[in-house]
Amino acid sequence: MSTPLNQLDVHPLRQTLYNELHSRPFQVLPTRARVTQIAVLTTPEQKQQQFEHLCQLHRQLGYPEPAEDVGCFEKTFGTLRVRREMHMEFASYTFTNLTESEREPFAETGISPLPEGWLAQLAGTVIAAFHVEIRPSSNDAEDDLAYVRQHFEGLRLVGSSPQEGAARVWGTFRLHSDGFGRFMVLNHEMSDSQLGRLTQRLMEIETYRLMSLLALPVARDISPFLNDMDQQLATINQALADNQAVDEPGLLKELSHIAARIEAFRAHSTFRFSATRAYHQLVLTRLDELREDELSGHLTLTEFMTRRLTPAVKTCEAVSERLEDLSRRVDRASDMLRTRVEMAIQSQNQQLLASMDRRSRIQLMMQHTVEGFSVVAISYYLVGLLKLGLDTLYDAGLVFNKSLVLGIAIPVVMVAVFLGIRTIHHRFIRMARRQ
Known part of the structure; x- marks a missing residue:
């Protein structure tokens, strides 16, 4: 017996990850259709303005407003289909005019059914804007080419036959007199689904081309x-x-x-x-x-x-x-x-250390010299104190030879002072080494 999924620890993004692959489905387009795509660079602040602008279109056409903003929104208003896709840097608007018309190509476009003035209020900076005219092809390629040339204002054509000849695609990758680019798709044997995928790829090529050139x-x-x-x-x-x-x-x-x-x-x-x-x-x-x-x-x-x-x-x-x-x-x-x-x-x-070493040696030599003078000075004062002590003893009645005793004491005092200073000196050296 299998374990119910709701009893397992399910990743919170699992549903989102499943839906991501289906968030931008291809459109289904009939052979006679007029499509206009406009891509606008969008800031985070302008995304909300664009959603409110889209709600305004619903109100003007008498349709209920969408409940929330989504990454890919598509709605059909009679013969007008509006599709809005949000990308990292831009938003693309695809307007499809499904009205049956025998007028010349590009005389009517995907934006023709829009309410007057609505498009002018669109927030963002336009980076791509072009029309796609979808028509049936004839059996004669030369007749198709002559027909196409009439509607591209004499500009040099770029064209190919995609999907092993199932259609012919023409364009100029230039701006025309109305400020829009133009493409014409002549369908030979494609189904509506195949035609929608072809048109979607064509629009993405043009939009991504312009984005890459920024x-x-x-x-x-x-x-x-x-x-x-x-x-x-x-x-x-x-x-x-x-x-x-x-x-x-x-x-x-x-x-x-x-x-x-x-x-x-x-x-x-x-x-x-x-x-x-x-x-x-x-x-x-x-x-x-x-x-x-x-x-x-x-x-x-x-x-x-x-x-x-x-x-x-x-x-x-x-x-x-x-x-x-x-x-x-x-x-x-x-x-x-x-x-x-x-x-x-x-x-x-x-160089500084060498100079300091020379100064240290000089200071050491001076220190030794000062130590010698210190022995003499300390010995002089100690002998003076000893002489006072001897005078005191002699005056007290103790009989001895003061000069002889003082003479013998002088070298003894000097040796004792010298040894005491050396002992202190070595003690400081040992302390410095331990530190």
Whole structure:
């Protein structure tokens, strides 16, 4: 008999982890549909504003408001489908116009059914905005190409035939007169589910492409400063290599200033460069999933990205690696300079110790000399006291030869004083050794 799960210790995030894989399902799109995606950079404060803005759309269209904000929200309002996905840095809004219309491509878009003025109140900074027109294809590729060219304002087309020819995708990766990008998907034999997955990948490629390029201006701004710091560091290293007489404290101050600037650049750019690598990898993954076939005379999406996007990402990676390399080189130069300063200090300490040793020997010689004078002085005073004592005894009636006794006492007193001073001296030496 199996143990009921509710009697076991279940991880509190288990349900969340299961739901994560299903939080962003692919859309199901009919062959005739107009889709608009807008991606806006979002701060934590703006997320709540966007949710309130979404609730306002429900009120304007006469639908109940959502109970809570979720990572992926999707709602169909008649022929308008709205999908909002929250990402780490941005929120993407996908508006799908399902109205049957025979109007020309891009004459109507995914945002056409929105209430007037609602979109203008959207919080955040727009980073991506483009329309996707989904139409059935004809059996003639040349007719399809002539039809597509009429609706891209004469810009150079990039196109391919993904999923082994099941559809044709066209775009320019440029902004058009309305400020939006444009893509056209001509469906040949895809189901609605396959078409939804294809469109989703196409929108992610465009959005992630733009997000990955956000680091390029940062890299271009940083590069001139890195050149200057590289030259300064090379000059410092050359001076150290040539063993020149340099101002070590001044060089340490200069290296500290360079290190501080590098850390400031790293703090400003590390997240952006890391995000660029992640977004670029997502773009490459989505391109692989398209399984493109080439259309004669046109670059495929993969070829276009490889030729244009990859060099930009490599530039950002090169600047990021250069920052790390400069940081390591500054650390090594600082270590070498500190070692040089420490060796100079040790040399000065050795000279100081030698000077102190010479002074100690001189003081010891002076001490011995003073000790000799001290024996004479103490002996003189003791002999004087002895003479007074002898005079007192002689005056008291004790008869003896004062001069003879005093003469014999003088060397005895001097020897006794000398031995006493030496004993005290050796006692202090023993105390110092024990300490």
